Amino acid sequence: MTARRIAVDYMSRVEGETALDLEIKDGTVTSAQLRIFEAPRLFEALLRGRSYAEAPDITARICGICPVAYQMSAVHAMEDALGTRVEGQLSALRRLLYCGEWIESHALHVVMLHAPDFLGFDDAIAMAGQHGTMVEAGLALKKAGNHVLRVLGGREIHPVNVRVGGFYRLPTPDELAPLADELREARTHAKTLLRWVAGFAFPAYERDYEFVALRHARDYPFNEGRITSSRGLNIPAHAFSDEFEERHVAHSTALHAVLKRRGSYLVGPLARYNLNFDRLPGEIQDLARAAGLGPVCRNPFQSIIVRAVELVYACDEALRLIAAYDMPPHPALPLTPRAGIGHGCTEAPRGLLYHRYALSADGSIANATIVPPTSQNQLSIEEDLRDVAQGALALEDERLRALCEQTIRNYDPCISCSCHFLKLSVRGR
Amino acid sequence: MAAHKPRLAVFKFASCDGCQLSLLDCEDEFLALAGAVEIAYFPEASSTMAKGPYDLALVEGSITTAHDAQRILKIRRQSKRLITIGACATAGGIQALRNFADAQEMLASVYASPHYISTLAKSTPIALHVPVDFELPGCPVNKAELLEVLSAFLIGRKPVIGAHSVCMDCKARGTPCVLVQGTPCLGPVTHAGCGAICPAYRRGCYGCFGPMEQPNTASLATVWAKTGATKRDIHRAFRGITAAAPAFAKEGDAHDG
Structure with a gap:
């Protein structure tokens, strides 16, 4: 019997602390674990x-x-519990804030964390030597994304x-106007990046995932919509726990979220794009096609292209929201504490983020459940690892x-x- | 010359990553910084993870596990200068709320199998474990202050970071006082550095930069009570992002129950 072990003791260019362990026996990958x-x-x-x-x-x-993602799922869940709903321009401002976070987070990941993998660099600093224009873009x-947030x-x-019921202070149209100039430039940069990443070499790997994302009647999803999947799931946020559960998996350090009836699933840009391609404006669809994507993309390595598409879209959407901004009369809705249960689901840059709160009569939180995107993806990540490694065993370590x-x-x-769900694992062997 | 660049390392303990992200949020300065130092260890940004010794270590996060209590000792031994960044590293962070509760009971409420979990009963700042050369507060740190601290240490001078209250920055900014309008605000006792943003956004400061030097928290609590804040409101306010900072912990205790 031949045994081979591929280990990464500390994953770089991800947010947080994790390790990878791959066990190979007699030419078969027997175990692929993301140890957190x-x-x-x-x-x-x-x-x-x-x-x-x-x-x-x-x-x-x-x-x-992605603090805005947490704030957004929290305020929606609280408003649900308190029996109110933020609409109109207040809702549009939340969408604008979310655009800022998507731009900031996706730009960070596409250029500084992920692109170096495709081009063989340790980091964006080293990459800047040959690809300075792209790093600067x-x-x-x-x-620009950070400027929206600021x-x-x-x-x-x-x-x-960010406040339950709306905002503490509303921006004036004059405050938003300068953002538009910067976002127009950012949009050009995003298109440049899209063309650049579309030209990367992608491993020929596809998997038949169950994609899970919000879907809204009209818009590409940020704050609103029903939870849908590529295998027919279509539920409101409050039915989340009917369909999904978190399992304490013995080998792992994490609770894995699974679909009760079908197991692993995938959330994030790929899922959003695949379930909502028809919600993207025609021009963005054309850009995606020109970048080599169809309406459905099952190659996880091409998620970098999808993020770049979403970057262009988020710039466009932010510009549209700023142009249509009409300052509402009040920054927030009046709220009255009451006992109740509320659910909120929004699309964090990394995918679906679910919050559930039970409130006491005085508005105190009796209990809270938070299911972040990464714990939902963990099983899919491990399945990908097993598959990808199995097909690449000829490579040297x-x-x-x-x-x-x-x-x-x-x-x-x-x-x-994901870590607030995780037990501490003992590292090293 | 290149071989003599100062070696920078960035370490993470229990935290949200936001303070080290502040370094990457220096979009205009990041490439220049990367040219001025050797980024020897910064896993969030680079796969180059060089061994110590380091000239300057930035430490984010608090100590919450026995393993981390050992890890910080090793990092200190490898680092000529060690700076803690953010509320977690300097005060224990929001996760230090466990310090005032039954940590085992908290674990049982979050985890299906709490006996698997290895975590300490308290979340503690780095300075309780090793000597720290400079502490930069904030949740998150202000990136301009972070650059100032980095520049100062690279040049070998003392960082110029104000230790006054948020109140002073409100005055400098010309923001009308929200406290006198009846909005509970921790600005009078909170360390400056954020730019006094909360009052500028018409809300009270919630103390995420922690206590200023010698804060008069008891006096502020009295003012709050006069504006209608309940004992519970005051308790919650001091049990926030920097709950375990001694001055805030003490005032929180005074309004418990």
Whole structure:
């Protein structure tokens, strides 16, 4: 019997702390594990007893990369529990804020974290030597996204302006106008990046995933829509726990979210795109086609192209929202605390993010459940690893390890997000 | 010359990654910074993960596991200078709310099999474990302050970081005081650095930069009570992002129950 082990003790260019372990016996991959050793932070427990109004500020701290996603799922769940609904321009401003986060997060991942895999560099700094224009375009895009977050949210990371019921202060049209100039430039950069990543060499790998994403009657999904899948799932947010569950898997350090009836599934840009291609404006669809994508993409390595498509879309959408902005009379809806249960599902840059809160009569949180995208994708990541590695066993260790890391980065995993569910694993062997 | 560039390392403990992301959020300065130092260890940004010793270590996150309590000792031994960045590293972070509760009970409420989990009862700042050369507060840190601290250490001078309250920055910014309008605000006792953004967005400061030097928290609590804040409101306010910072922990205790 021949045994081979491919290990990455500390994954780089992902958010948070994780390791990879691949066991190969007699030419068969027998085990592929993403071991997460990020320290648990117990968010769901520390939310108990806090006011409903504190949830956006507290849950933002789960993730420094996608705090707006946590704020958005939190406010929607709280408004659901309190029996109200934010609409019109307040809802449009939330969508604008989310555009800022998608731009910032996708630009970071496409250029600084993922592209170096395709071009054989350790990082974007080394890559800048040969691809300086692209690194600069990525940084300019990221800056534009961050600028939206700063103007609308007060700061880039952990914005302070998001409130259950709306905002604390509304931006004036004059404050939003300068963003438009920067976003128009950002849009050009995004198209440049899209053409660039479309030319990368992609491993010929496809898998028949069950894609899960929000779907809205009219729009490409950010804050609203029903939870749908490529195998016919179509449920409102409050039915999440009927269809999905989190399993404590013995080998792993994480709770894995699974579809009760079918097992693993995939959330994130690929799922959003595949389930909502018809919700993209014609011009964006044409750009996607020109970049070599069809209406459905099952190659996870091409998620970098989909992120670039979403970058162009998010710039466009932000521009559209700014142009249509009509300052509402009040920054937030009036709210009355009451006992109730609320659910919220929004599309974080990395995919579906579910929050559920039970409130007491005084508006205190009785209990909280948060299911981040990365714990939903973890099973798919491990299945990809097993498949991809099995098809590439002829590679020497170093190349195989690099391919495995790239396979994980396809998901832009955010370990900091998922870690509040995780037990600490003992590393090293 | 290139061989003598200072070696920079960025380490993560229990945290959200936001403070180290602030470094990547320096879009205009990042490539220049990368040219001025050797980024020897920064896993979030690079697959180059060089061994120590390092000239400067930036540490994000708090200590919450026995393993991490050992890891920070090793990092300190490898690092000529060590700077902690953010509320987690300097005060224990939001996860230090466990310090005031029954941590085992909290674990049982989150995990199906709590006996698998290895975590300490308290989340503690780095400075409780090793000597720290400079502490930069904030949740997240202000990126301009982060660049100032980096530049200062690279040149060998003392960083110029104000230790005054958020209140002073509101005055400088010309923001009308929200506290006198009846909005509970922690600005008078909170360390400056954020740019006094919350009052500028018409809400009270919620203390994410932690206590300023010698804050008069008791006096502020009295003002809050006069504007109608309940004991529970005051308790919650001090049990926030930097709950375990001694001044805030003490004031929170005073309004418990």
